[in-house]
Amino acid sequence: DTGVSQDPRHKITKRGQNVTFRCDPISEHNRLYWYRQTLGQGPEFLTYFQNEAQLEKSRLLSDRFSAERPKGSFSTLEIQRTEQGDSAMYLCASSLEYRREGPGELFFGEGSRLTVL
Amino acid sequence: AQKITQTQPGMFVQEKEAVTLDCTYDTSDPSYGLFWYKQPSSGEMIFLIYQGSYDQQNATEGRYSLNFQKARKSANLVISASQLGDSAMYFCAMREGSSGTYKYIFGTGTRLKVLA
Numbered sequence: 001d002t003g004v005s006q007d008p009r010h011k012i013t014k015r016g017q018n019v020t021f022r023c024d025p026i027s028e029h030n031r032l033y034w035y036r037q038t039l040g041q042g043p044e045f046l047t048y049f050q051n052e053a054q055l056e057k058s059r060l061l062s063d064r065f066s067a068e069r070p071k072g073s074f075s076t077l078e079i080q081r082t083e084q085g086d087s088a089m090y091l092c093a094s095s096l097e098y099r100r101e102g103p104g105e106l107f108f109g110e111g112s113r114l115t116v117l
Numbered sequence: 118a119q120k121i122t123q124t125q126p127g128m129f130v131q132e133k134e135a136v137t138l139d140c141t142y143d144t145s146d147p148s149y150g151l152f153w154y155k156q157p158s159s160g161e162m163i164f165l166i167y168q169g170s171y172d173q174q175n176a177t178e179g180r181y182s183l184n185f186q187k188a189r190k191s192a193n194l195v196i197s198a199s200q201l202g203d204s205a206m207y208f209c210a211m212r213e214g215s216s217g218t219y220k221y222i223f224g225t226g227t228r229l230k231v232l233a
Contacts, residue, residue, distance in 0.1 A: 033221065040226075041225055042208050042224050042225045042226050043223045045223075048219070048220060056220055089160070097219075103150055103152070103167035103169065104219070105152055106152075106154075106162070108161060108162035111160055111161075
């Protein structure tokens with residue numbers, strides 16, 4: 001396994017369109033996280049899953065954002081009716097439960113860059 | 118509520134010198150973990166070092182060490198013998214554990230520039 005992969009790497013869309021990003025975590029990792037990062041800022045937490053259960057969702061996240069992780073494997077993040085303010089890098093990360101092995105650091109994908117025109 | 122503060126937007130250091138990047142945190146959870154990540158201009162986030170709240174000794178990983186002062190709630194990253202390849206954004210992050218959720222929050226980052 002080569003790490004966390006995200007698709008697409010870049011997406012340009014018009015305002016009002018829906019977009020979907022996919023994340024494939026490291027296969028043995030049971031936790032999967034989505035973050036949003038704008039230029040010059042730190043990653044902002046959006047949501048996370050343990051296996052297939054979505055355990056927490058940021059209160060800052062509008063109802064236009066939804067994420068799924070069917071069968072506890074890959075995950076999708078959908079943004080409906082995109083707005084220009086949604087333009088950002090969307091980062092996916094996965095981790096092992098830290099008590100089992102190691103500190104449970106996040107392993108990040110390369111991100112999906114969204115530009116909303 | 119958990120919070121991470123990085124007060125240095127940008128830092129310069131001469132090659133081969135040591136540099137300290139500041140990080141303070143706020144949490145009421147007695148069990149937490151502190152992480153540092155490096156993000157080069159290429160964009161990938163690279164894990165550098167970890168410190169657990171119950172760890173008695175400061176963490177070290179090669180040229181990276183973490184100056185953990187629990188009473189002050191600070192977890193500063195020290196990079197020794199800086200190299201040109203260390204130029205990047207550096208993020209401090211925290212994970213709380215006792216509440217049963219494992220959310221990681223990040224600071225706003227410090228941009229480090231290593232000068233030849």
